[in-house]
Amino acid sequence: MPFKRVYQISCSAILVLVAGLYACKKNSGGQGLPPAQSVGLKSVAPFPMGAAVGTSGLQNNAYYLGTMLTEYNSMTSDYEMKFNIVEPEQGVFNYAPGDYLVSFAAQHHIRMHGHNLIWHDPAALPAWVLSFQGDSLAWENLFMTHIEGEATHYKGEVASWDVVNEAIRDDNGQLRNQDSTPGDGTGSIWRQHLGPDYIARAFQYAHAADPNALLFYNDYGQEWGGLKLDSIVALVTGLKKRGIPISGVGMQMHISILTDTAGISAGLKALAATGLLVHVSELDISVNPNNNPNIAYATYLPQQAAMYQFVAESYRANVPPAQRYGITTWEFSDADSWIPAAFGRKDWPLPFDSLYHKKPAYFGLQKGVKD
Ligand code: G3I
Numbered sequence: 432m433p434f435k436r437v438y439q440i441s442c443s444a445i446l447v448l449v450a451g452l453y454a455c456k457k458n459s460g461g462q463g464l465p466p467a468q469s470v471g472l473k474s475v476a477p478f479p480m481g482a483a484v485g486t487s488g489l490q491n492n493a494y495y496l497g498t499m500l501t502e503y504n505s506m507t508s509d510y511e512m513k514f515n516i517v518e519p520e521q522g523v524f525n526y527a528p529g530d531y532l533v534s535f536a537a538q539h540h541i542r543m544h545g546h547n548l549i550w551h552d553p554a555a556l557p558a559w560v561l562s563f564q565g566d567s568l569a570w571e572n573l574f575m576t577h578i579e580g581e582a583t584h585y586k587g588e589v590a591s592w593d594v595v596n597e598a599i600r601d602d603n604g605q606l607r608n609q610d611s612t613p614g615d616g617t618g619s620i621w622r623q624h625l626g627p628d629y630i631a632r633a634f635q636y637a638h639a640a641d642p643n644a645l646l647f648y649n650d651y652g653q654e655w656g657g658l659k660l661d662s663i664v665a666l667v668t669g670l671k672k673r674g675i676p677i678s679g680v681g682m683q684m685h686i687s688i689l690t691d692t693a694g695i696s697a698g699l700k701a702l703a704a705t706g707l708l709v710h711v712s713e714l715d716i717s718v719n720p721n722n723n724p725n726i727a728y729a730t731y732l733p734q735q736a737a738m739y740q741f742v743a744e745s746y747r748a749n750v751p752p753a754q755r756y757g758i759t760t761w762e763f764s765d766a767d768s769w770i771p772a773a774f775g776r777k778d779w780p781l782p783f784d785s786l787y788h789k790k791p792a793y794f795g796l797q798k799g800v801k802d
Contacts, residue, residue: 490531507545512545552597571625595629631670649683684711716792728777
């Protein structure tokens, strides 16, 4: 094992020790917290419990590290295994962050879910792709080279991949293609240059590179029902019927305390009916969906806890045990949520507060996952 990886693991081991001490102290009932809960979510759930994580938290924050190790047995790369990080220049691959994540996962016997191989969002694409000029063959080559390169590199270390992310439009259920209006984000550079069947080929390239990896289509909005849900179900069912190597579907579940619970259950039920694995892949529950600038932190914590409990109970009620790939939150502390910055508002969508203390949401989720 190269020195760098040994060094990384050694540093991580020291931080684990520190994290353990912090975790004991943190949960020793201080700040009026319930008595130390040495049993994490992973120990009470009958399916994998995961979180999206980044290398910075794992390497530099003992609370972040301690919470990850105590609570979760699955981890998803938040942003460091995406196209813009992994292939910043054509044919030049940067695997360092992802290598740290897969080494950490292996060291701690945590399942590694890779995210993601193909996504249209410019925030996750390098400049050279966004400005690429080439014929369809050149586009197919860069597309295939990226997928096969990354999936081959992580062969045997990544249990599963979000192969294609968010290919279906919100408004009409069509495949993202051209932007409806320039730069509105409804388009997909991949569909534009590779044709509608790029999704099937992405799965084929990933499977060729790592035949043992489970391969997912990942999207959001299934809980809305209607065209979005129907199109996602039609897409994954069609791929499965064609014998394309798809294993599962991710239901991101970026929801709020106002989300229709019937829609959540109907979405889970519809995905389970495909017979594919179902992963609640990016769960967070906003307490301020209407951007109230004067909202106080504690206002909606009970409603948030109830919604976390509902999601977990609905997952158990609507997804058969054999199809439960697990529940993953998109990070786990409010301090690391993408939502406040993305929506420019105060919000606290996750089970742990910004000091990594358990919120009522944590106990709602814990109650909901228990058989
Ligand atoms: O950590 C670097 C920092 O060192 C640097 O100074 C800074 C400015 O360049 O960038 C920081 O990295 C940012 C990273 O988030 C961590 O904050 C990246 O620029 C930024 O692009 C990245 O955004 C991520 C986004 O996907 C795009 O990759 C968000 O964290 C992540 O939460 C978000 O996650 C997406 C899922 O992949 C798909 N589903 C929706 C979800 C939310 O948008």
